[in-house]
Amino acid sequence: MNKLITFLLVILIVxxxxxxxxxxxxxxxxxxSAPKHYSSDRNDHSSVMDKKxxxxxxxxxxxxxxxxxxxxxxxxGDEFKGRASWYGPDFHGxxxxxxxxxxxxxxxxxxxxxxxxxxxxxxxxxxxxxxxVRINDRGPFVGTRIIDLSKSAAxxxxxxxxxxxxxxxxxxxxxxxxxxxIPTKKELKESPQVAPEGNxxxxxxxxxxxxGAIKTQELHDNTDGYKTIIKDMENxxxxxxxxWIKGFKSExxxxxxxxxxxxxxxxxxxxx
Numbered sequence: 001m002n003k004l005i006t007f008l009l010v011i012l013i014v015x016x017x018x019x020x021x022x023x024x025x026x027x028x029x030x031x032x033s034a035p036k037h038y039s040s041d042r043n044d045h046s047s048v049m050d051k052k053x054x055x056x057x058x059x060x061x062x063x064x065x066x067x068x069x070x071x072x073x074x075x076x077g078d079e080f081k082g083r084a085s086w087y088g089p090d091f092h093g094x095x096x097x098x099x100x101x102x103x104x105x106x107x108x109x110x111x112x113x114x115x116x117x118x119x120x121x122x123x124x125x126x127x128x129x130x131x132x133v134r135i136n137d138r139g140p141f142v143g144t145r146i147i148d149l150s151k152s153a154a155x156x157x158x159x160x161x162x163x164x165x166x167x168x169x170x171x172x173x174x175x176x177x178x179x180x181x182i183p184t185k186k187e188l189k190e191s192p193q194v195a196p197e198g199n200x201x202x203x204x205x206x207x208x209x210x211x212g213a214i215k216t217q218e219l220h221d222n223t224d225g226y227k228t229i230i231k232d233m234e235n236x237x238x239x240x241x242x243x244w245i246k247g248f249k250s251e252x253x254x255x256x257x258x259x260x261x262x263x264x265x266x267x268x269x270x271x272x
Contacts, residue, residue, distance in 0.1 A: 035105040035152060038119055038132045038175065045119045045173035047076050053174070058098050058116050061256075064141050068256050071113045072225050072247075074171050080222050082146030084122060084167040086154030087139075096137035103150070110137035110148035113225045117175040122147065124157035125166040131156035134175050200254040200270055201244040204228075204263040213241035220245065224257075244269065 038044070053059065059071045088104040096102050098116045109120065114135045123130040133153045140148040147169060151160070159165040204220065207213045213230045221228040226247040233240050245263075248254040254268050 035103065035107070036134075037107050038134050040121055040132050040172060045175050047173050049073065049115060049174045050117070050176060053115050053117065056116065058138070062138070064138075067141075067260055069112050069138075069224070070249075070253060071115060074114060074118065076171055076173055078171040080146060080169045080225075081125075082167065082169075082222070083144055083164050084124075084147045084149055084154075084159065085140050085142070085145045085164045086149040086151060086159065088151035098136050100136050102137065105152045106150055107131065107133050107153050107156075108136045108150045109133040109153060110139035111135050111146070112138060112141070114171075115174070119172040119175050120147070121170040121172050122149065122153065122157065123168045123170075124159055125168055126162075127158055129157040132172065200248050200251045200268060201246045202248070202254055202258055202263070202266050203242055203244050203269045204266045205243040207241045207243075208237075208239070210241050213243050216243045223262075226257075 054073075061068055061070045063069070087110070091102050092104045094102050096108075096110070102108075109122070111118075111120075114120070116135055118135045119132060120135060121130055121132050131149075131153050133149060137148070140146075145164065147167065149157075149159075154160050157165065157167075205213070205216050207216075210230075217228045217230050220243075223245070226245050229244050229246055231242040231244055233242060245257075248257065251268065251270075258266055258268060
């Protein structure tokens, strides 16, 4: 009888222990190597993307919450502005979009369209502090945020407490695992070139006064990685300033973006 009671007690302990831990993920520090840091020294990374990156699955268009995103090729020196956020414990130990295990102590970040392994300098425009991160995940998919920093990266620019911050991003290069990559002239010549943009654009507004066009251009420039320009034209009524979004690689991409409904009464135009 005592043996039966002991057996039942063991079963109950195992059962309640399992129930108490259900849905909880334990992350052990020994699973991670020392946190990885990246330098702003451009000798530490390549100025051209690795050839394999161009055809990698993470460069294909994808849809999140009904919105389609187009990962795009960028060049060293390109700059973008927007708001940064950060993510930490809730994602620590889970897979990133490129298959890595997210470590909130590494100097990494998520971006909606930048190629994986892009090295980016992030400057907090509120305090001037900057840090360097490597893109290894997709996101953030909230409002106008353009980059999601790891906890350590966010700490470097003092934005943990505020949660978000206005930032400037500068493309420094592309990380090549295991070695420094200073491309030779031959490598630069043979590297894949950025595909030329199509001649399709999206007209989002037109004004008879330049002030309205400038405000609209500044408001929407670099939205989702596209450029916004002002076209100074003449019609029967006189001078008119049209605001176009450019950067689509095809008419299909431009129509996909228009269909998302961000701009009322927008329409596709073709530039000669």
